[in-house]
Amino acid sequence: MDGVLLNRSLAHHLERITARLGLPARWGRLTLIAVTGGVPGALLGIAIALVAPKHYEATALIAIDAPTQFGALGDLAGLAAQFGVPTASGTSPFYFAALGSNTDVLDRVLNMSIAVGDSTLHLIDLYRPGLRSQPELRLQKAMRDISRDISVSTDIKSGLVTVTVTQTDPVLAVAVTDSLVNAMDIVGRQRLHSRARAEREYTEVGLDSARRKLSDIEDALERFYETNRNIEGSPRLKLAESRILRELDLRRSLVVTLLQNLENARLEEIRSTPLLTVVQHALVPGKPSWPKKSVLAILGFGVGALLWLAVSHGREFGSTPT
The missing domain is CATH 3.30.1890 (Bacterial polysaccharide co-polymerase-like)
Incomplete structure (x- = not known):
């Protein structure tokens, strides 16, 4: 009996509030229905949060x-x-x-x-x-x-x-x-x-190859001079000499560059880590991150309110004379 009176009193107050706000009277009744179903849902959500495994x-x-x-x-x-x-x-x-x-x-x-x-x-x-x-x-x-x-x-x-x-x-x-x-x-x-070591090893292989090719060009230049003692009067020999010297300069520049890269790679291998x-540092958490009572209470209230509104609407629809 007390519950019925309380329910009626609450419905009366909601109707007065909606009337003052200029809202339809139906809104007050829907609000009462939503609260009636939402409160138990919120309490159920809090209960689940208390008994659920903590994370x-x-x-x-x-x-x-x-x-x-x-x-x-x-x-x-x-x-x-x-x-x-x-x-x-x-x-x-x-x-x-x-x-x-x-x-x-x-x-x-x-x-x-x-x-x-x-x-x-x-x-x-x-x-x-x-x-x-x-x-x-x-x-x-x-x-x-x-x-x-x-x-x-x-x-x-x-x-x-x-x-x-x-x-x-x-x-x-x-x-x-x-x-x-x-x-x-x-x-x-x-x-x-491992990556730094691989880069250093790759540079060493390239440097060895460049040094061999540089040595081959130097040997070719030596053979050229031994074969051609006097090249001043021969444009063809002067052109051949310039080609060998140009190739020699390129190979020397490549060796110098690879030497610098090798030194850099060795330094990177030491310091690249x-x-x-x-x-x-991680601290021992004082409270669980989940479940959160507030989240489950809000979720429970929403689900309870929707369910109670659906049940109420179904009752009204079933009681409406055809």
């Missing part, structure tokens, strides 16, 4: 202290980055951001020993406790699962890389974030070092 996010910020890209390619990449075009060169933040989903990185993270409390565990045992008889399939499925819990993004203006990991335990979220950053650093260094600096 915690741990976030780390890293900066890439990389050497300046050399040549026109580096200038072009820098210009493109200023206009918001991602460039995944080996020393760019985008390169390291892409490593967040790299299979080598995920393999390292899944098989790292992670200390959580007084115990240590391997993430692969947490994600895929079964399938031990099929290690390849087990690793593949674990990579797919953990990649859903990892988010790596890059801020174009600051160049900072944001690494976010979601786990059901806040301490585990921090441990996985630290392991992921460490794995990204290791794999990134290895790949960049960028230093991954953790600007902000």
Whole structure:
């Protein structure tokens, strides 16, 4: 009885408010119906948020202290980055951001020993406790699962890389974030070092070839002078000499250029490994990132209001005489 009276009183007040606002009287009744269904829906949403599994996010910020890209390619990449075009060169933040989903990185993270409390565990045992008889399939499925819990993004203006990991335990979220950053650093260094070594080896091969060709031209010039003691009175011999000397100058310039490139390549091999600096370490989250009570309450209110309005409309339609 009290509920009916309260309902009528609330309906009366809503009708007065809608009348003052100049709105149709039907709006007040619809509002009452929406509130009647929305409030239980909101309470149900809050209840779901309280009992649902909690998910915690741990976030780390890293900066890439990389050497300046050399040549026109580096200038072009820098210009493109200023206009918001991602460039995944080996020393760019985008390169390291892409490593967040790299299979080598995920393999390292899944098989790292992670200390959580007084115990240590391997993430692969947490994600895929079964399938031990099929290690390849087990690793593949674990990579797919953990990649859903990892988010790596890059801020174009600051160049900072944001690494976010979601786990059901806040301490585990921090441990996985630290392991992921460490794995990204290791794999990134290895790949960049291999690239720099390949560039140096390629330059060495080109320099050896240029030196052999230079030696051949010098030998040809020596044979020419031994065969032709006096070339001053022969235009044909003077022309042949000029051709050999021109080729000799070109070969010498090429050798000098390759020598400079080799020295640069050796220096790059030493210093081209960028230093991954953790600007902000992951902190143990104090509250879960999901589920959010406010979001579920609003969602529950909306769903409850829509359902109650639909039920009310169905009752009116069913009670209308044909």
